[in-house]
Amino acid sequence: MKNNLRLAMMSFADINNYGDILFSHVFDMELRNRIPDVEIDFFTPSTIDLEGYHYEGYNRLKVDGKYDGIFLAGGEVVHLFDERTWQPIYEKQQKQVVSKYASDTVWDWVDCQSAFKAWLSVGVRPFGDKWDELKINNTISSLDYISCRGILSKKILEGSNFESFNKKIEITPDLGWIFPQYLDSQNQRGKHYREFIPTDTEYLLFQVHNITEEEAKIVANDLREAKQKYGYQIVMMPVIHLWKDEVYLEQINKVAGEEFIVLPNNLSVVQMLDVIVHASLTVTSSLHVAITALADGVPASVFNKWQGSKLQDLYGLQFRTDFLVSEVTEFANIFEKLEFERQHSKSLSLYAQFMREKLKETFDGIVNRMTNSR
Incomplete structure (x- = not known):
């Protein structure tokens, strides 16, 4: 060229x-x-x-x-x-x-x-x-x-x-399916998450925004029960800065007696990437936190009151619509599904590999078309 x-x-x-x-x-x-x-x-x-x-x-x-x-x-x-x-x-x-x-x-x-x-x-x-x-x-x-x-x-x-x-x-595919590859391209995998999370700690990554005080109490209780049942520490990471999700996470942690880890709300995207890919399970209201986790084989559910077209597309195309949760009453049931998927599912890693390969083909095709257009 x-x-x-x-x-x-x-x-x-x-x-x-x-x-x-x-x-x-x-x-x-x-x-x-x-x-x-x-x-x-x-x-x-x-x-x-x-x-x-x-x-x-x-x-x-x-x-x-x-x-x-x-x-x-x-x-x-x-x-x-x-x-x-x-x-x-x-x-x-x-x-x-x-x-x-x-x-x-x-x-x-x-x-x-x-x-x-x-x-x-x-x-x-x-x-x-x-x-x-x-x-x-x-x-x-x-x-x-x-x-x-x-x-x-x-x-x-x-x-x-x-x-x-x-x-x-x-x-x-959404470009989020290659976010973990960026972490690897910068040789940054594994170099950040232990700054915030103790060594040998397995964790469930959680993030949410736009919930009421009553919903925060329910979520806090469900997270404490999941922590006790599955042995994961609960790590909360603010991601949606525009809507101040750190306020909701601090509120949940306060109800839970401050027993969860709440990460700073000023992490770089590389730090956030490293935290996401090292989680055991992920529950989030963020589309791209979920995609990042899924792209690295981490079972992820979206907990969001709004089930817009982008969330339906993601989970519909994955044949995982039962992992898209909008009501707080459904929240407690998601952990068992995620843990079962972590232990038994082979489709997550295969699907992620497929999406990466399709994006590789997409970029190859774009470069070839630009070459021909000059």
Whole structure:
């Protein structure tokens, strides 16, 4: 391939969310594995330096005609809810969006001049009253490559028309399935988790957000019983900084008599990765904590009141819908299922291997297409 290939990657890493940050890292890893001298600039709605990467605030003039390829990679970011979603998030974090809308990092650049433009493994939210058929169809026509991370996202992008099947919109695994490989690529596996968790301690990793005081009491009691029955320490790790999940975790631990380990809420993504892959079991409200665990063969359940399309896609495609829990009354039953899966299931490791291989093929295919487009 010709030298000095220049790429731009769009994301929402600037909201400081575990998965959104790691999308940049694994995209960088995969492209450099195939094109060692590639130049990649990273764009987010606001300008920020985070976890060793500089993110430039997106503006159309910064990318139009300046890159060989432009990518939006990962995240449930394909929607048009600026007022409902992005505006409150950026205001809450006191971050200045450079372009007119935060969603311009998704939509605005698709007709810019570039040899190759792609959405890679994106999630799509139901558009509701924001459906804009002309905008969406023009976007699909303008992009050279589109892949969604699940069948529900694909169908939403096809206008929820179940008789339609647009072959241009492919389905590829979520980029989270290669998060543990990033840990290994940096030679960081096993170098962080013992900073917080005593040696020889086996643990159940737990994280949740958005629960009531009464629910916190129920969860605390169920976790204490699971600890006693299965012998795992309970380790709580804040992940969803935007919604202050550390408050809910501290509340649960207080009810439990402070007998659990609550990790700091400022861990780096590499530290969080190392904690996740060394857990015995995982229960979380975070999609990408669950995927990271599953990608490394750790049985994981999602405990989240909201069962959106992204969670249904993950557990539906895994044939594990009984591991998706939304009610606190169901919570206690999940531990036995996870422990049984840890001891007896062979499908988790095989499924994770399959997803990694599919992503390898996906990146191989993208690089080949970019080569042909130059």
